[in-house]
Amino acid sequence: MDTNLTSEKSSLIKFLALYIFLTLIILILASMMYYKFEKEVMLYSRLPKLQEYSKDVIRRIRAMHESLLEDNYYPRYSTFKSAIYDADHVKIFSLLENEHIDFQNFLYKNGSYIHFIKEPSLYYLGAKYVIIEVKDDEIWLHKVYKNIVLFGSLFLLFMGLVGYFLVKQFLKPMKNSFILLNNFIKDTTHELNTPVSTILTNIETIDKNELPPKINKKLNRIEIAARTISVIYKDLVYLLLKDKFPSTLEKIDINALLSQRIDYFKSMAESKKIKISFSQSPCFLEADKQKITRLIDNLLSNAIKYNKIGGTIKIKTFSRGFYIEDSGIGIPEEKIGEIFKRYKRLSSSEGGFGIGLHIVLSIANEFGLKIKVDSKVNQYTRITITW
Structure with a gap:
């Protein structure tokens, strides 16, 4: 990577x-x-x-x-x-x-x-x-100064080259490990995609109204697990291949995209009895739709993951932006600046790799979007995206 x-x-x-x-x-x-x-x-x-x-x-x-x-x-x-x-x-x-x-x-x-x-x-x-x-x-x-400058420069150059060579030798095993790890992640994510997509496709074809409540509940759990794996898979693919695929700009209807992603995460929200309210105003953005989808998915996933049972998620769009607000655990003020760091997890009580908000920041930077975080511990977290 x-x-x-x-x-x-x-x-x-x-x-x-x-x-x-x-x-x-x-x-x-x-x-x-x-x-x-x-x-x-x-x-x-x-x-x-x-x-x-x-x-x-x-x-x-x-x-x-x-x-x-x-x-x-x-x-x-x-x-x-x-x-x-x-x-x-x-x-x-x-x-x-x-x-x-x-x-x-x-x-x-x-x-x-x-x-x-x-x-x-x-x-x-x-x-x-x-x-x-x-x-x-x-x-x-004057002779002393001349010799110090001359031989000092040669000494620094020599020691710099020696140091560079030594560091390259020391880092070579680490670099090889990174390459092996990256190849492993690529192979693993590739193998995950087919079964996860198959599971989700088959679940969507099932009429849940015809199933007994007990079976329906188990099927919902399978669907939630599959969608969670799907989100992780897409995040890993983005991190691995984001520089290999150029962005395709198009005019995106943010309301339509948010509605689609809310529907995707509906079963996950219902599993925690979370109610989602969506207030819409005309909102469009010129960007790559797949990458903006990744940005929204990570914000929605976090809003569900770090919310409380029976909590709420408020989503509102306006002419040049939108926000997603949850009623979850909140973020301490001194930690807000750290949440976008890669592999940074402020809570160990929930799963994840700490890459979601790093991806959000990366996509926002690519398209010139601004991110504002407002939060109070044990009350709410609101993340606003504007352009």
């Missing part, structure tokens, strides 16, 4: 989404580790030069400290900048562009600058720390 294929695709997409999400997390962690590694490599490649700069600054401030000349100036360099801080991390003098100093690390990247902290053996000019600052050209960083 196409729905099974849709379910398979949905499962495939969900698994791949989770798989790719986890792959992205791994990729992000790996990228962070790669970035950190490359940054450390870059910093330590600069270390010898930074140590050389710091030694020169320390030599110059020692000379200033020892000369105590008033015209001494703090050393300045074109290739780097420096600063000196005391033991309490208070600035004594600074030429730094970025003065956010991390005294916990001796070598680190600070924005677009690299800082190196050196402690002189003696406190020249009261300096406990000498900070060297150089500009980071960030060539290494």
